Amino acid sequence: MSAEIPPQGAAPAYDEAEKGALDVQIRPVEVTFKDEKKDLVVTQVVPVTPTPKKESTPPAKAPGKPAKRKVSKWILWQLWYNTYRKLFTISFSINMIMFGFAVSGHWPYAKKYGGAMAVANFNFSILMRNEIFGRLLYLFVNTLFAKWTPMIWRLGCTSVLQHLGGIHSGCAISGLVWLTLRVVDVYRDYMNYHVSILVFGILCNVTLVVTAIAGFPWVRNTHHNVFERWHRFMGWTGLFMSWLFVILSDLYNTETHQWNFTGPHLIRQQDFWYVMGMTLFIVLPWICTRRVPIDIELPSNKVAVLRFQRGMQQGLLGRVSRSAVMEYHAFGIISEGPHAKYHYMVCGVQGDFTRSLVNDPPKTIWTRELKLAGVSNTSALYKRGIRICTGTGIGAALATCIQSPYWYLIWIGSDQEKTFGPTISGLIRRNIEPERYLLWDSKVRGGRPDTRKILKEVYHSWKADVVFITSNMIGNSEMMQACKEEKIPCFGTLWDFPPNTRFILQPVFAFMNQQRGDDLDDDFVPDDLVAMSDDEGVPQAGDAEDIGSLLSVDENEVEGKAQPSMSTPASAKKRKRRAKEKERKAKKRKLAETLEPVEGPSVATQPLVALSDYISSVQTKTFSKMSAIELTDVQIPEGSIADTSQWSGSRNLNQLVDFITNMLPTLKTRFAQRPKSTGSPTLIFVAGAALRVADVTRILKDKRLRGEKGGDVAKLFARHIKLDEHVAYLRQTKIAAAVGTPGRLGKLLCDTEALSTSALTHIILDVSYRDTKKRNLLDIPETRDEVFKTVLGTPKVLQGLKEGKIQLVLL
Numbered sequence: 001m002s003a004e005i006p007p008q009g010a011a012p013a014y015d016e017a018e019k020g021a022l023d024v025q026i027r028p029v030e031v032t033f034k035d036e037k038k039d040l041v042v043t044q045v046v047p048v049t050p051t052p053k054k055e056s057t058p059p060a061k062a063p064g065k066p067a068k069r070k071v072s073k074w075i076l077w078q079l080w081y082n083t084y085r086k087l088f089t090i091s092f093s094i095n096m097i098m099f100g101f102a103v104s105g106h107w108p109y110a111k112k113y114g115g116a117m118a119v120a121n122f123n124f125s126i127l128m129r130n131e132i133f134g135r136l137l138y139l140f141v142n143t144l145f146a147k148w149t150p151m152i153w154r155l156g157c158t159s160v161l162q163h164l165g166g167i168h169s170g171c172a173i174s175g176l177v178w179l180t181l182r183v184v185d186v187y188r189d190y191m192n193y194h195v196s197i198l199v200f201g202i203l204c205n206v207t208l209v210v211t212a213i214a215g216f217p218w219v220r221n222t223h224h225n226v227f228e229r230w231h232r233f234m235g236w237t238g239l240f241m242s243w244l245f246v247i248l249s250d251l252y253n254t255e256t257h258q259w260n261f262t263g264p265h266l267i268r269q270q271d272f273w274y275v276m277g278m279t280l281f282i283v284l285p286w287i288c289t290r291r292v293p294i295d296i297e298l299p300s301n302k303v304a305v306l307r308f309q310r311g312m313q314q315g316l317l318g319r320v321s322r323s324a325v326m327e328y329h330a331f332g333i334i335s336e337g338p339h340a341k342y343h344y345m346v347c348g349v350q351g352d353f354t355r356s357l358v359n360d361p362p363k364t365i366w367t368r369e370l371k372l373a374g375v376s377n378t379s380a381l382y383k384r385g386i387r388i389c390t391g392t393g394i395g396a397a398l399a400t401c402i403q404s405p406y407w408y409l410i411w412i413g414s415d416q417e418k419t420f421g422p423t424i425s426g427l428i429r430r431n432i433e434p435e436r437y438l439l440w441d442s443k444v445r446g447g448r449p450d451t452r453k454i455l456k457e458v459y460h461s462w463k464a465d466v467v468f469i470t471s472n473m474i475g476n477s478e479m480m481q482a483c484k485e486e487k488i489p490c491f492g493t494l495w496d497f498p499p500n501t502r503f504i505l506q507p508v509f510a511f512m513n514q515q516r517g518d519d520l521d522d523d524f525v526p527d528d529l530v531a532m533s534d535d536e537g538v539p540q541a542g543d544a545e546d547i548g549s550l551l552s553v554d555e556n557e558v559e560g561k562a563q564p565s566m567s568t569p570a571s572a573k574k575r576k577r578r579a580k581e582k583e584r585k586a587k588k589r590k591l592a593e594t595l596e597p598v599e600g601p602s603v604a605t606q607p608l609v610a611l612s613d614y615i616s617s618v619q620t621k622t623f624s625k626m627s628a629i630e631l632t633d634v635q636i637p638e639g640s641i642a643d644t645s646q647w648s649g650s651r652n653l654n655q656l657v658d659f660i661t662n663m664l665p666t667l668k669t670r671f672a673q674r675p676k677s678t679g680s681p682t683l684i685f686v687a688g689a690a691l692r693v694a695d696v697t698r699i700l701k702d703k704r705l706r707g708e709k710g711g712d713v714a715k716l717f718a719r720h721i722k723l724d725e726h727v728a729y730l731r732q733t734k735i736a737a738a739v740g741t742p743g744r745l746g747k748l749l750c751d752t753e754a755l756s757t758s759a760l761t762h763i764i765l766d767v768s769y770r771d772t773k774k775r776n777l778l779d780i781p782e783t784r785d786e787v788f789k790t791v792l793g794t795p796k797v798l799q800g801l802k803e804g805k806i807q808l809v810l811l
Contacts, residue, residue, distance in 0.1 A: 071481045071485070083159040083160060083163035084494065086163075087166030088167075089166075091171050092173060092174055098117075099178065099181070102117075103181070111185070113271070114181045114182035114185060115179070115249060117178040118175045119271060119274035119278060120175075121171040121175030122171070122208075123278050125167070125171035125172040125175060126168075126281040127281050128165065128167045128171070129164075129165075130284065131285045131288075131372050134373050135371075135372075135373050137164075141157045141161060141381070142377070142381060146381050151465065154382065155489050157378065158375060158381065158491060159491070161375070162494070165494075175208075176212055179204070180205060183201040183202065183205050186201050187201075189254075192255075196248055200241055203241050203245075204245045207238035207241050208238040214227050214231040229326070235282075236282070239275075239282060242275055243275055246272065250265075250272060251266065285370070288370040289367070289368050290367065290368075292364060292365065292366075293363060293364050294363070296357055296361040296362075297423055299424075300419045302348065302349055302419055303347065303349060303392065303419055303420055303421070304347045304357045305421060305424065306344065306345040306357070310342070310628070311341065311342070311343055311620075312333050312343045312399070313335070313337070314335070314376060314377065314402070314403040315374050315377030315379060316332075316372065316373060316377065316399075317332055317333060317371060317396070318330065318343075318367055318371050319367060319368050320365050321353075321366045322353070322365065323366060324366050329347075329353055331346065331395055332346070332374070332395035332396025332399075333399060334424070334427060336402055336403070337402075337620075339624055339627075339628065339631060341613065341616055341617050344395075346394060346395035347392070375468060375491050376397065379404060379407060379468070380404075383406060384407070384408075384463055384464045385464050385467065386410065386455070386462060386468070387407055387468050388409075388451070388454075388471075388479065389411055389412070389471060390412045390470070391412075391471075393471055393493075394416075394420065394424065396470045397409065397411070397468070397470050398424070398427065402432060405433075407436075408436055409436065410437070410455075411438070411439050412440045412448065414443050415443050415444075416439060438454070451482060452485075452486070455486070456482075459486075466489045467479075467483055467488055467490040469483075469490060471493060472493075479492065480492045603776075604767055604810035605644075605647075606645060608643040608645065611643075612638040615636055615808075616635060616636075619634065619635065622789065634788075636802075636808060640802070640804055640806065640808055641807070641808050642807045647659060651768040651811055656696070656811070660705065661704070664762060666762075667682065668705065670759075671705050671706060671710055672705065672709060672710050673710070674711065674734070675735060675759065678732060678733055679730035679754050679755055680757075681735045681737050682737070682761050683760075684737070684739075684745065684760060684763045684764070685737060685740075686764065686777065686787060687739065687741060687766040687777070688769065688771065688783050689741065689771070690718075690741060692769055693740055697739045700739065701713050706736060711735045712733055712734065712736065713738075713739060714729070714735045714737065714740070715739055716744045716745060717740055717744050723747055723751075726748060727748070727752050727754040730754040742790065743786050746789070746790025747790070749790065749794045750790055757794075757796045760805075760806055761805070761806060761807065763792070763806060763807070763808050763809065765809070767810050767811065768811050
């Protein structure tokens with residue numbers, strides 16, 4: 001199946017709101033020039049007009065590779081001997097000290113209950129990789145220590161949570177040592193043990209050793225399928241063998257050489273409860289496994305975007321597989337919040353699994369509904385932070401910046417809009433302000449950036465507490481080294497091999513490509529979407545110096561004014577600042593005038609299913625504090641939304657009469673009838689501004705709609721007209737339609753009884769009209785909230801919508 005064929009998924013199709021077609025922002029480009037005569041830095045805003053792309057012209061390449069910066073051995077040692085290895089050292093060393101006391105005869109308990117010591121270590125090892133325990137641990141830390149505790153404590157918490165695998169590995173290896181001691185002791189006293197205990201002791205030891213070897217970094221990162229199958233299934237086999245070995249050992253009396261099969265005797269053995277706990281920790285995450293519907297978008301031949309139902313909190317990873325128990329792959333989750341309708345995963349198309357998503361897109365996929373917490377989940381501990389990523393690393397980084405206004409996004413990649421598609425770009429533009437992100441397109445800018453310069457400048461200007469990095473091995477190493485040298489707290493992707501050993505693995509990678517092996521969960525395989533590839537080149541001469549393009553306009557202005565001459569009088573400084581500010585505003589205004597506004601397609605033209613999804617997503621933003629169950633109480637059913645996708649004409653006021661006549665014949669008929677009571681319209685028309693209300697009122701008074709008997713058209717907005725005047729007017733006037741702003745309509749519906757819904761059959765939302773900032777009625781948070789809380793959220797209106805008595809129409 002080619003990438004051009006749309007995938008068949010169970011989830012509804014993408015609507016325009018999700019794809020970002022509504023919010024297109026154009027940001028001014030700042031260029032810093034140096035005045036050689038005065039040796040001062042003068043910041044100017046230069047209008048840059050878009051130039052048409054020429055397909056025949058390849059992107060400019062830099063003349064050479066960037067020179068490697070020498071890093072001190074102390075920093076390299078700090079990065080190598082990280083918290084993972086420290087926790088491994090601590091857990092393994094403690095066990096070896098206890099092991100020494102046991103074998104030397106100074107600790108008889110450990111010598112006698114070597115099996116219990118082994119299984120206790122296995123319990124700790126498995127617990128560290130248990131998703132439920134991990135989520136509870138992250139929740140505990142984020143709840144108790146967020147923002148108020150000392151920075152060193154918060155950084156320590158993040159580091160320990162990220163490197164819990166060190167305890168996992170240390171306890172697993174220690175458990176094998178204790179188990180080996182137990183089996184050796186059994187064989188040394190083999191005359192007093194039954195032969196079945198001897199056999200299962202060896203089998204248990206062998207299976208767990210194979211499980212541990214399959215989890216070694218070299219095996220895990222170069223033969224992922226081998227690791228997946230052997231580590232999991234041999235681990236389960238080892239669990240079964242542990243049960244047999246422990247139970248048989250507990251049931252057999254070495255003194256009488258007889259079996260004791262009584263239950264009370266068995267449950268009094270501590271080994272039994274240790275193995276019971278180990279079994280529980282292994283089985284518990286699997287009860288959350290479900291087969292769920294998905295929708296797959298293929299924006300390019302390099303990326304697949306998976307869409308799932310329901311929203312998620314930030315900082316989570318999801319495991320997905322085509323099989324219930326085989327080959328699970330972890331990807332970062334992108335979501336607008338827990339109450340959003342969807343969450344997404346970005347998959348780089350490389351191995352067999354991700355290629356199968358393109359060649360044979362499934363309608364359903366297996367996943368664990370309880371997601372795995374990642375290091376980004378600890379972003380709640382910090383007041384402000386930076387999330388930098390490359391390529392497909394956006395999947396792990398974006399949700400943090402979407403859900404928190406205090407996090408700055410830096411995304412480095414090649415032609416992100418084309419490669420990753422409108423869904424990801426739309427999520428960024430809709431949820432992150434322009435001053436909170438930097439998208440570095442290496443093709444447009446002619447090379448990769450100086451990440452050290454970017455991180456240093458943005459860290460200080462943003463006043464960040466910490467930097468989270470998601471990149472390939474080389475990019476991660478470069479940025480981690482840069483942050484350490486600049487004394488910037490940072491956390492990066494975990495790698496099992498240092499960068500200088502990568503050349504050793506190239507033959508292995510080639511072998512894997514020939515065998516079409518699967519990608520790794522942590523993207524260890526070189527990825528041109530994640531890596532800063534050679535064709536991106538080095539920074540151009542202006543790239544490293546022009547840090548102004550990395551910051552917002554206001555930040556550059558502040559920096560430009562921060563170092564005035566000490567000899568300049570205060571009044572002269574003020575005049576100079578005012579002149580610069582005036583000049584800056586004039587240039588921005590001139591730039592805005594040169595750019596022609598581009599009108600996007602109206603959301604009202606979408607099919608009914610997509611229209612319902614759009615309304616639900618907007619409602620979720622309005623009622624962001626509601627739970628999923630509470631949202632269902634205010635959700636507008638799909639059957640109460642009018643399907644006007646067949647309308648081929650324009651959706652402006654010139655065509656409004658024809659639109660109502662052809663698409664809403666019932667409304668046309670009722671509009672021409674004489675109203676029975678005062679203040680009871682058959683139509684409520686919601687517009688975003690007073691002038692728009694006046695224009696709509698004039699159109700609806702057309703005799704083609706009202707005829708000779710039709711009622712009046714009420715014009716309801718707050719400008720120059722008091723609420724009491726509207727109340728008095730409605731109580732004495734029979735109206736066919738009420739046209740107004742959300743604020744005034746909401747007050748009349750909620751605070752008075754002057755505007756009745758007894759005859760109401762249609763509510764039209766004027767979403768096709770855009771203001772000067774290209775926002776429609778539901779794009780502006782204030783009007784959006786008023787629409788859904790005070791107009792559509794009025795109990796009688798909401799009841800009418802749910803019962804199908806009132807139809808919601810998007811013009």
